[in-house]
Amino acid sequence: MEHIIPYGKNIIKINVPEKNLINFTIKSRQNTILKNEEELIKAALDNPVASGKLSLLASGKKDACILVSDITRPCPSYKFLPFLLKELETAGVKDIKIVFGLSIHRKHTRQEQERLVGDIAADKCTLIDSDQCRCRFIGTTDWGTPVEVFEEVLDSSFVIATGNIEYHYFAGYSGGSKALMPGVCSYNSVCANHSMMLEEMARSGEYSSNPVRLDIEQAGAMAGIDFIFNVILDDSKKIIGAVSGKNNEAFLEGIRLYDSIYEMSCNEKADIVLTSAGGYPKDINLYQAQKALENVKDIVKDEGIIILAAECSEGFGEDKFAQWMQNTSDFEEIYKKIKEKFVLGGHKAVAVAKLLTRVKCILCSCFDEQATNNIGFKKIDDIQAFLDEKLKENKNLRIAIVPNGRFIKSYC
Known part of the structure; x- marks a missing residue:
């Protein structure tokens, strides 16, 4: 089944077998207004x-x-x-x-x-x-x-x-x-x-x-x-x-x-969540794109994987954020720092560090491999190849695709 993932001003097409996909429950579409x-x-x-x-x-x-x-x-x-x-x-x-x-x-x-x-x-x-x-x-x-x-x-x-x-x-x-x-x-x-x-x-x-x-x-x-x-x-x-x-x-x-x-929800957690910030301008930098990680964090299993597709053409987007992101491997330390003195930019790095204590994060972006590794993520350039390889290893993987970084409520 083909999915369209926004990436910058472009799109990435992804195919995942329907049997592996997690379905979401949508509260109601009755109030969607069909006017220009x-x-x-x-x-x-x-x-x-x-x-x-x-x-x-x-x-x-x-x-x-x-x-x-x-x-x-x-x-x-x-x-x-x-x-x-x-x-x-x-x-x-x-x-x-x-x-x-x-x-x-x-x-x-x-x-x-x-x-x-x-x-x-x-x-x-x-x-x-x-x-x-x-x-x-x-x-x-x-x-x-x-x-x-x-x-x-x-x-x-x-x-x-x-x-x-x-x-x-x-x-x-x-x-x-x-x-x-x-x-x-x-x-x-x-x-x-x-x-x-x-x-x-x-x-x-x-x-x-x-x-x-x-x-x-x-x-x-x-x-x-x-x-x-x-x-x-x-x-x-x-x-x-x-x-x-x-x-x-x-x-x-x-x-x-x-x-x-x-309002969307799901009743099971995913082995892999593929999400995007929604393309430009939401993925203009990692400071903005990070929100997509927070919106899907509750639907991924412990030890699971979140793949974030975010171009980040302007890099980190904020200097303090960039500095603090270099220390995401030590959540306890940067959490202690933010509690002692709150630092704008640092607050988002703390959220990322907390997430990394539970799941693996994969980033498809303009960042090079070294810069990606330095913030605790793994870089990939081909999302489809990555998913195909994972499905070869385990044909029963449960995969959630959230193309626009929507918040998904978890009831599991």
Whole structure:
């Protein structure tokens, strides 16, 4: 049976005998919306959740700020921004800036900014990358996180948070207030929030008891997000769902819709899991692609194998992460270090190191063999040949294929 595995801007075709494949249970596909993207965007804006329409809310505001995703995210901001701008123009808002939530990621080129937002938004709006050196303190959350927000956002009369909703391996879900925290917050803020990823309830698909997510929501409330617009994407990054309205009521409606489309589970564990981050931009670097490992870790047997197909054209993607990844062979030591002092970038290496205590990880990427070995992985260039060899050794292998790094719940 042929499977398509996204890899960078290309694909890898894989064939595995059907008898060896593990099947997944999908909660429900009944709510998948069969409308075109423009209809979905308009419907969401015409029917905001627990809120008036955007054009009414923004009426009388002298300026507005729209928070959008950076280049490492799949969110197609350019598709919905013209509709948001039309609402703001109807409201009479003249001065509109678009702020890219970089968190700790690299800055954009002007060309990248324009590509992310599209021609209409690039012509009408001021485009700004968030800057961690220009953040102001506005208070502390109940979890002890200092909320330091980019001044361009704080100085705006009206703030709109956008993004796409999907499972996130320790924040529960992306979307909603995550555009603000960590998107446009300081290094100190992000460190404090992300340090809670070590808590038991900080995991994919968990909202109400997830300390990371609840901290994010409180930060959003403190900063004053006036309106959100979130989309749900299919595997080709097409919009198949959208919500807008009050934060966080609209976000909660969005995650209910997302779960109804994408919640998957399985009742057995795999000898081998083959996964991908979902191709570009999610596999632009290992810092981003690592999330796919976390999403499938519960469905692989102890001593099993996870194969990650991730191009990683920009290498590790973050310097601290690259440094800490050289020490993944000693989980106890780096776990001790991260508990003593939380280090952004290091947190992901700790997650990898913990995983490597239980399973073997194989990487198909742009990293050379030496660099791959140094982080505790084994490099392969031909996934099909690797699987064929393993099936020769054991014709009864159970194999799970998760082409887009989806979170899979395990009931075994």
